[in-house]
Amino acid sequence: MAACAGQNAAADPDADWSLPGWIYRDPEFAALEMERIIRPSWQIVCHESDLDQPGAWRNLAYCGENVIVVRGEDGALRAFHNLCRHRAMRLVEGAAGCARKLVCPYHAWTYETDGRLTGVPMKRDYPALDLAQNGLFPVDLEVWHGFVFVRLEDRGFPSVAEMMAPYEAEAAPYRLAEMRRMGDVRERPRAVNWKNVGDNYSDNLHIPVAHGGLSRIFGKSYEISAAPWADRMKGDLVDAPSPHFWERFYQTHLPRVPHLPDVAQRRWLYYKLWPNMAFDIYADQVDFMQWLPTSPTTCTLREMVFSLPDSATPPQQRRTMKLVRYANWRINRVVNSEDTWLIERVQQGMHSHRYGAGPIGRSEVCLRSFARKIRTLIPEARLHHQPEPGWSKPHPSPRA
Numbered sequence: 001m002a003a004c005a006g007q008n009a010a011a012d013p014d015a016d017w018s019l020p021g022w023i024y025r026d027p028e029f030a031a032l033e034m035e036r037i038i039r040p041s042w043q044i045v046c047h048e049s050d051l052d053q054p055g056a057w058r059n060l061a062y063c064g065e066n067v068i069v070v071r072g073e074d075g076a077l078r079a080f081h082n083l084c085r086h087r088a089m090r091l092v093e094g095a096a097g098c099a100r101k102l103v104c105p106y107h108a109w110t111y112e113t114d115g116r117l118t119g120v121p122m123k124r125d126y127p128a129l130d131l132a133q134n135g136l137f138p139v140d141l142e143v144w145h146g147f148v149f150v151r152l153e154d155r156g157f158p159s160v161a162e163m164m165a166p167y168e169a170e171a172a173p174y175r176l177a178e179m180r181r182m183g184d185v186r187e188r189p190r191a192v193n194w195k196n197v198g199d200n201y202s203d204n205l206h207i208p209v210a211h212g213g214l215s216r217i218f219g220k221s222y223e224i225s226a227a228p229w230a231d232r233m234k235g236d237l238v239d240a241p242s243p244h245f246w247e248r249f250y251q252t253h254l255p256r257v258p259h260l261p262d263v264a265q266r267r268w269l270y271y272k273l274w275p276n277m278a279f280d281i282y283a284d285q286v287d288f289m290q291w292l293p294t295s296p297t298t299c300t301l302r303e304m305v306f307s308l309p310d311s312a313t314p315p316q317q318r319r320t321m322k323l324v325r326y327a328n329w330r331i332n333r334v335v336n337s338e339d340t341w342l343i344e345r346v347q348q349g350m351h352s353h354r355y356g357a358g359p360i361g362r363s364e365v366c367l368r369s370f371a372r373k374i375r376t377l378i379p380e381a382r383l384h385h386q387p388e389p390g391w392s393k394p395h396p397s398p399r400a
Contacts, residue, residue, distance in 0.1 A: 011372075012368075012371075012372045012375065012376075014371075014375060014382050015360075015368055015371075015372065016359060016360055017357045017358070017359065017360060017371075017384070018357050018358045018359070018360045018367065018371060019195065019199075019357065019371045019374060019375075019381055020356055020357040020381065020383060020384045020385065020386075021349070021350040021351075021352065021355040021356065021357070022350075022383075022385060022386035023195075023374075023378075023380075023381050024193040024195060024196060024296075024297075024347065024350040025193065025296055025297055025350055025351055026296060026386060027296050028389070028390075028391060028392040029296070029378065029380070029381075029392070030193075030293065030295070030296035031392065032378050032392055033293065033378065034063055034293070036155075036377045036378060037275050037374075037377060037378075038062070038063055038275070038276070038292075038293060039063050039151075039152040039153045040151060040152070040153045040154065040155035040156075040157050041151060041157055041274065041275050041276070042142060042149040042150070042151045042157070042159070042160050042163075042273075042277075043060060043062060043149060043150055043151065043276075043277070043290060043292075044060075044147055044148070044149050044277055044288060044290055044304075045058050045059070045060045045067070045069050045079075045148045045149065045150055046058040046069065046147075046148050046181075046185075046304075047146050047147055047148065047179065047180070047181055047304075047306060048077065048143055048146050048147075048148055048177075049146065049179070049180050049181070050096070050148075050181060051069065051070070051071040051077060051148070052071075053071060053098065054071055054072065054073045054075070054100065054113065055070065055071065055073075055098045055099050055100045055101075055113055056070070056071045056096075056097075056098045057069060057070040057071070057092060057096065057097055057098065057099065058095065058096045058148075059082060059092065059094075059095060059096070060150065062292045062293075063152060065081060065152060066081070066082040066083070066090060067079055067080070067081060067082060067139050067150050067152070068080055068081075068082045068091070068092060069141065069148055069150065070102075070113050071113070072112075072113040072114045073100075073112075073113055073114070074114070076114075077141060077143065077148060078113070078114060078115060078138070078141065079138065079139035079140070079141040079150045080115050080136035080137060080138055080139055081136065081137040081139060083136070083137060084104040084106065084107075084109055085109070085117065085134040085135070085136070085137075086104065086106070086107055086109050086120075087106055087107065089104050089105065089106040089107075091103070091104055091105075091111065091136075095185065099113075100113070101113070101118075101119075102136075103119075107121065108121050109121075111135065111136055115135045115136040115138060116131075116132075116135045117131050117132075117134045117135050117136075118131070139151070139152065140152075140154060142159055142160050142161070144159075144160040144161050144164065145171070145172075145176035145177050146176050146177030146178070146179065147160075147176065147288070157229075157274070158229055160273065162229070163227075163229035163230045163273050163274060164230055164271070164273065166227040166228075166230065166232075167227070167230065167232055167271060170264075170269070171269075171271070171279075171281065173259060173260050173261060173264065174260070174264075174281055174286065175259060175308060176286065176306075178308055178309075179286060179306040179307060179308055180306065180307065180308075180309055181304055181305070181306055182285070182305045182306060182307055182325075183305060185302060185303070185304050186301075186302070186303045186304075187300050187301065187302050187303075188300065188301045188303070189294075189298065189299075189300055189301075190291070190298065190299050190300070190301055190340070190343070190344075191297065191298055191344060191347065192297070192298070192299060192343045192344060192346070192347040193293070193296060193297055193298075193299065193347060193350070194276055194291045194292065194293040194299040195370075195374075196343045196346055196347050196350070197276075197291040197299060197301065197343060198272060198275065198276055198278075198291060198370065199367060199370070200339055200342060200343050200346075201231075201270070201272050201278055202224065202226075202231045202233065202272050202366035202367060202370065203364070203366075203367065204222065204223070204224040204233065204363065204364065204366070205361070205363070205364065206342065207222050208222075210338050210339075210342060211335055211338055213242075213244065213247055213331055213334050213335060214235065214335060216242040216243075216244065216247055217235070217237055217238065217242055217247050217250070217251060217331070218235035218236065218237070218238065218268075219236075219238040219240070221234075221235050221236040221238070222234070222235040223235075224365060224366055225365065225366075226365040226366045226368070226369040228369070229273065229274045230271055230272065230273050230274065231270075231271065231272040231366040231369065231370075232269070232270070232271055233269075233270035233271075233272075233366075234267055234268065234269050234270065235267070235268045236266055236267050236268075237250075237251055237254070237266040237267075237268070238251075239251075246327045246330040246331055247327075247331055249323070249324075249327045250324060250327040250328060250331060253320055253323065253324055253327075254266065254283060254284065254324050255317055255320055255321055255324065257283045257284075260283055264283060265283055266283070267283070268280070268281075268282055269281040269282075272366070274370075274373065275370075275373075276290055276291050276292065276293075277289070277290040278290070280332075282328060284307065284321060284324050284325050284328060285305060285306065285307040285325055285328065286305070286306045286307070287303065287304070287305050287306075287332075288303065288304045288305075288306065289301060289302070289303045289304075290302050297347065307325065310322075353385075353386075356384035356385050357384045380392070
């Protein structure tokens with residue numbers, strides 16, 4: 001399935017068409033996406049530095065599941081369903097915590113941080129109980145450059161490392177594994193289908209039209225490319241000072257970062273990983289965003305910001321870098337507001353029964369790549385207009 005979805009654009013007979021509007025609102029299509037796309041895909045939970053001691057845990061809720069990643073007594077990271085094997089009670093609540101043992105708050109069944117069930121009150125009362133067979137349900141886990149990912153099912157999609165392999169040499173100098181999170185994880189609801197967020201992220205044609213700030217600081221340097229499982233966008237800061245204060249401040253005061261090559265000093269990099277995650281990589285910091293579907297027409301943006309620790313930096317440069325990061329935030333706050341305005345109105349348009357699918361340009365390589373994978377995994381995405389309700393259900397064979 002995964003190899004098929006990653007095929008070359010020439011194999012897609014619908015390559016010159018966008019995905020149709022109805023799949024951005026249809027409940028049956030959304031259910032198939034959860035099963036065939038979101039559940040088998042890698043999703044970021046945290047950075048391994050967030051789990052800095054035995055028993056430290058973080059969780060992620062999506063697809064109706066709740067997953068915890070925990071640091072074991074042996075130092076290893078493991079992921080489990082946050083689910084007691086007795087009565088399906090959640091073992092922990094909240095986004096993060098630390099516990100040397102995971103104790104169910106319902107009946108006090110007790111699990112070790114490696115998932116083993118080791119304590120059951122009135123154990124002899126359960127004739128069918130086998131402690132060794134009733135540990136926590138494991139979840140697949142991958143660590144890529146310090147970032148921790150999980151997936152609910154394995155259906156052949158590539159690992160995060162494989163997805164990012166075409167860009168590994170470019171990303172490696174940023175020392176991502178040494179970074180630390182700045183502030184709490186932010187979650188923001190959006191009244192749009194999750195695909196609309198990703199489409200907009202990889203859309204190159206709207207930059208000069210809708211993002212004046214990015215156009216001022218990048219000039220004409222913005223470009224995009226698509227690998228089989230990851231998109232790459234980049235813009236290089238121009239020397240011409242922007243008339244806007246924070247844009248000009250960032251251009252002028254961004255300090256040189258010694259461990260980065262010259263080409264990266266004034267470059268903004270954007271990577272979108274299949275199907276719903278993105279890294280924004282700057283010389284001063286790294287932003288991570290994922291868009292988790294919550295219904296056919298809503299999603300939650302989950303955002304984290306990371307940077308290298310400032311402890312080894314001279315005080316004056318540390319202060320400058322702090323102000324530069326603030327300028328970065330001011331610039332991107334405007335960009336985010338512009339994008340929110342756009343995607344909310346696109347979502348409204350997707351509800352029109354007059355809209356089918358739109359022509360897609362040859363330069364829109366990222367949108368073409370994403371659409372090709374969606375159509376391969378769910379072939380009904382080739383239909384320009386919504387089929388009758390019940391289309392996703394198997395139809396009974398006619399009687400002889």
